Amino acid sequence: xxQDLTMAYGDFIIQRDLSFSIRRGDIFIIMGGSGCGKSTxxxxxxxxxxxxxxxxxxxxxxxxxxxxxxxxxxxRGFGMSFQSGALWxxxxxxxxxxxxxxxxxxxxxxxxxxxxxxxLSLVGLAGFEEFYxxxxxxxxxxxxxxxRAMALDPEILFFDEPSAGLDPISSRRLDDLxxxxxxxxxxxxxxxxxxxxxIFTIGNNSVFLDPETRTMLATGDPKTLRDTSPNPGIRRxxxxxxx
Amino acid sequence: MSCNHDGDRGHLxxxxxxxxxxxxxxxxxxxxxxxxxxxxxxxxSAPSATDIEEQLQVRGDIRKxxxxxxxxxxxxxxxxxxxxxVYRLAGEHNIDIDPNGLPDGARRMMALATAVPPKxxxxxxxxxxxxxxxxxxxxxxxxxxAPEMLHFLGEVMLSLGRLxxxxxxxxxxxxxxxxxxxxxxxxxxxALISFLVGLIVAYxxxxxxxxxxxxIYIADLVGLGMTREMGALMTGIIMAGRTGAAFAAQxxxxxxxxxxxxxxxxxxxPIDFLVLPRMLALVLxxxxxxxxxxxxxxxxxxxxxxxxxxxxxxxYYQQTVRSMEWSHIWVxxxxxxxxxxxxxxAGCLRGMQCGRSAQxxxxxxxxxxxxxxxxxxxxxxxxxxxxxQLGI
Numbered sequence: 001x002x003q004d005l006t007m008a009y010g011d012f013i014i015q016r017d018l019s020f021s022i023r024r025g026d027i028f029i030i031m032g033g034s035g036c037g038k039s040t041x042x043x044x045x046x047x048x049x050x051x052x053x054x055x056x057x058x059x060x061x062x063x064x065x066x067x068x069x070x071x072x073x074x075x076r077g078f079g080m081s082f083q084s085g086a087l088w089x090x091x092x093x094x095x096x097x098x099x100x101x102x103x104x105x106x107x108x109x110x111x112x113x114x115x116x117x118x119x120l121s122l123v124g125l126a127g128f129e130e131f132y133x134x135x136x137x138x139x140x141x142x143x144x145x146x147x148r149a150m151a152l153d154p155e156i157l158f159f160d161e162p163s164a165g166l167d168p169i170s171s172r173r174l175d176d177l178x179x180x181x182x183x184x185x186x187x188x189x190x191x192x193x194x195x196x197x198x199i200f201t202i203g204n205n206s207v208f209l210d211p212e213t214r215t216m217l218a219t220g221d222p223k224t225l226r227d228t229s230p231n232p233g234i235r236r237x238x239x240x241x242x243x
Numbered sequence: 244m245s246c247n248h249d250g251d252r253g254h255l256x257x258x259x260x261x262x263x264x265x266x267x268x269x270x271x272x273x274x275x276x277x278x279x280x281x282x283x284x285x286x287x288s289a290p291s292a293t294d295i296e297e298q299l300q301v302r303g304d305i306r307k308x309x310x311x312x313x314x315x316x317x318x319x320x321x322x323x324x325x326x327x328x329v330y331r332l333a334g335e336h337n338i339d340i341d342p343n344g345l346p347d348g349a350r351r352m353m354a355l356a357t358a359v360p361p362k363x364x365x366x367x368x369x370x371x372x373x374x375x376x377x378x379x380x381x382x383x384x385x386x387x388x389a390p391e392m393l394h395f396l397g398e399v400m401l402s403l404g405r406l407x408x409x410x411x412x413x414x415x416x417x418x419x420x421x422x423x424x425x426x427x428x429x430x431x432x433x434a435l436i437s438f439l440v441g442l443i444v445a446y447x448x449x450x451x452x453x454x455x456x457x458x459i460y461i462a463d464l465v466g467l468g469m470t471r472e473m474g475a476l477m478t479g480i481i482m483a484g485r486t487g488a489a490f491a492a493q494x495x496x497x498x499x500x501x502x503x504x505x506x507x508x509x510x511x512x513p514i515d516f517l518v519l520p521r522m523l524a525l526v527l528x529x530x531x532x533x534x535x536x537x538x539x540x541x542x543x544x545x546x547x548x549x550x551x552x553x554x555x556x557x558x559y560y561q562q563t564v565r566s567m568e569w570s571h572i573w574v575x576x577x578x579x580x581x582x583x584x585x586x587x588x589a590g591c592l593r594g595m596q597c598g599r600s601a602q603x604x605x606x607x608x609x610x611x612x613x614x615x616x617x618x619x620x621x622x623x624x625x626x627x628x629x630x631x632q633l634g635i
Contacts, residue, residue: 046508072510080508086501090417100509103412148505 015041018054020207020219027182027189027202029222032209033237038192039083039160041209045190046080046158047071076104079154083161085141087133087148093120094129097148104152119147123177139166143174150181157181159191163198175201196240200226208234261316265290267298273306275299276344277329280314283322292328299336308333310344318349326353395592399522402514406523411515421524425486429532432485436477437469437536441543444468449552458552462562465544470571472578474536476623478529479582483615487590490521491611494594495604503595518595522587529583530576537575570635578626585618 015037022028030038043049044056047063055062058074066074087096097116101107107115120126123143133141142162149157159178163171175198181187193199199206199222207219210233217231226238261281268276275298283289299305308329315322326349333340342350372380405411448464494517497503506513541563548554593611597603 043504048504048507075508075510078508080505082501082505084500086505088502088505089497089500099511103509103511 015209016053016215018207018209018216020216022188022190022205024188025182025186026205027178027191029199029203029206030190030192030209031194031199031206031222031237033194033211036209036211037214038194038209042158042160042190042192046078047075076152077155078158079149079152079156080158081142081145081149081160081162083164085133085138085145087141087145089133092130092132093125093136093144093147096133096144097151100148100151115151119150120144122150123147124173139170142166143170146174146177153185154187156188156190159189159193161192163193163195171195171198178202196238199238208237263287263289263321264314265294267294268311270309273304274309275302275305275307276309276311278311278314279322280316282317283315283325284317284319285321285324287321289321289325292325292332295329296332299332299338305336305338307339307341309341312345312349315346318346322346322349323352323356327356330357391596392592395595396588398514399518399588399591402512402519405515406519411519412511413516413520417516418520418524421520422528424489425482425524426528426531429482429485429528430535433478433481433532433536434539436481437474437539438543440473440477441465441469441540442547444473444540445544445547446551449547453552458548458554459558459562461544461548461552461554462559463566466541466563466566467571469537469540469544470567470575472575472623472627474540475533475575475579475582476619478532478536478579479586479619480616482525482529482532482583483586483589483612483619486525487586487611487615488608490587490590491594491597491607492604494518494591495597495607498595498597499599499601499604513595518587518591521591522584525583525587526580529579533576533579534572537572574630574635578623581622581626582619585622586615589614589618 018041030041032038040049044051047056050064056064058077061070061074063071063074087093088099091099094113094116097119098112101112101115105112116129117126120129123146125140125143125147128136128140128144133144136144142165146159146162157178162174162178166174178189178191179202182189189202191198191202203222205220206222206225208217208225209215210217218225218229218234222238225234229235229238263283264280266278266280268278270276275295277295295308326345330340330353332338342353345353402411445461445465449458449461452458452460452464494503497517503513503517506516545556545559545563548559549556590611593607593614597607
């Protein structure tokens with residue numbers, strides 16, 4: 001849940017007065033035109049950037065007002081798939097996925113290897129364990145990054161532009177995977193995207209950021225927003241410009 | 244954009260030698276018509292808009308600018324940039340533009356270019372600050388950089404504390420890899436530079452000493468010079484360029500790829516994971532490199548003495564051993580270790596501060612070398628004074 005959040009780089013305000021809540025099991029879409037601060041909002045949600053004002057609450061606990069140990073505990077429940085993948089370039093795919101497992105679980109090396117293979121095959125990368133990130137394509141890097149994000153079975157998965165740079169079939173598969181994760185594991189998913197097809201297939205809750213007024217214009221189910229939003233800007237965005 | 248002309252496609256392939264022509268016409272007193280003719284290409288020289296501006300100023304009653312483009316044979320962005328200039332002028336003087344007389348394609352392109360108004364208040368202020376203001380700004384920025392450096396220092400200290408308590412998270416394999424990279428792989432360049440420095444010191448000294456027939460003291464000069472100062476200093480400068488820059492570039496690139504953010508979100512401390520092994524590696528390797536550099540430098544001195552000044556190898560060896568004290572070697576090794584610490588600190592600091600672009604990685608690398616060398620020079624002066632005062 002986000003309360004009265006204002007985000008700024010120095011004196012330059014990106015977005016102000018954001019308030020919305022994400023329920024458990026939601027697939028929550030952060031959408032808006034290019035450059036409106038979607039990724040920045042995501043960085044606030046995962047605790048990479050402190051808000052200029054306002055609070056980010058997880059189950060009623062304010063993240064930035066908590067002691068470090070508590071912050072670490074909250075962060076343990078996050079999985080994040082970055083826009084560029086952000087795989088650690090000096091490690092193989094298997095090592096990338098194994099690193100958090102080795103650090104936060106008591107599994108032995110054999111069991112870790114099994115979990116790693118499982119996660120990689122979930123994203124369609126079985127057999128690529130020993131490859132380095134630079135040796136595979138951009139789309140594969142994204143999927144590998146997802147495997148890493150899922151390594152610790154997070155309660156909340158964050159995606160920054162998951163389908164950017166993916167072909168239509170791969171991005172469809174990714175959408176299916178996201179839905180599947182929600183349905184079978186009960187994972188809450190937060191996605192930054194402006195891919196309309198994905199927005200309507202997977203999203204059941206959303207927030208719409210506007211670069212002009214620098215605040216949120218609406219929150220709710222994207223399908224409802226598309227059809228009934230009183231704001232013409234939102235309807236135009238969700239209908240690809242035709243009202 | 245392809246050259247085209249509305250209507251007759253055949254014009255496309257006819258090389259029109261007629262350059263662009265512009266004349267002004269007044270169909271009615273408040274209407275300025277620009278008559279365009281010839282080929283308007285980027286490769287030509289588009290007329291400036293000063294004539295039009297003059298007209299607008301002289302005749303204050305102009306309310307509308309229209310065009311007559313029927314005689315245009317070819318056009319590309321050259322025409323569009325000229326039109327953009329005219330549009331801007333018209334905007335400044337609050338004059339209407341009637342684009343109907345333009346070639347069809349050009350009219351549509353201009354409609355496209357003016358569809359989205361320029362965004363104001365993007366947070367970028369174009370005005371150049373005055374000299375004094377800039378100097379002030381630079382001083383303020385430098386003042387602000389100090390706390391940032393101290394903050395990083397603090398984080399490194401905390402991380403060291405965790406290392407001592409055995410709680411720091413990093414992979415031993417990483418440390419080994421980095422040690423291999425900064426140590427054994429640096430041997431050839433350290434050997435080359437140390438040998439040359441040894442050679443130079445020996446020659447410079449020998450020329451003077453030979454005047455008194457005291458060539459044998461080349462051994463003292465080179466031995467003392469290399470162990471106390473030059474070995475550590477040269478190794479430090481090589482490592483600043485070789486390893487400090489590499490650290491900054493590695494961490495900077497990781498910053499660009501969001502890899503460091505990935506560490507943070509997964510609850511890994513990037514200082515523990517990335518900075519600590521690099522600092523440890525350099526601090527462990529530097530003493531060895533300094534000793535190696537000392538030995539190579541002294542060998543170079545011996546080479547000069549034996550070949551050019553006819554001193555027996557054994558004699559030279561004896562003289563070196565006689566002049567050498569353990570304290571000289573220790574002083575050099577301690578200096579070298581301090582330099583190593585500073586180089587790794589500067590390299591990692593600049594890498595972690597790196598922005599999110601390729602340009603920023605380059606700046607981080609440059610800045611790491613400059614910072615390292617600055618640190619080395621300051622440390623060298625302070626340590627030399629300190630050891631002098633302590634009488635070591």
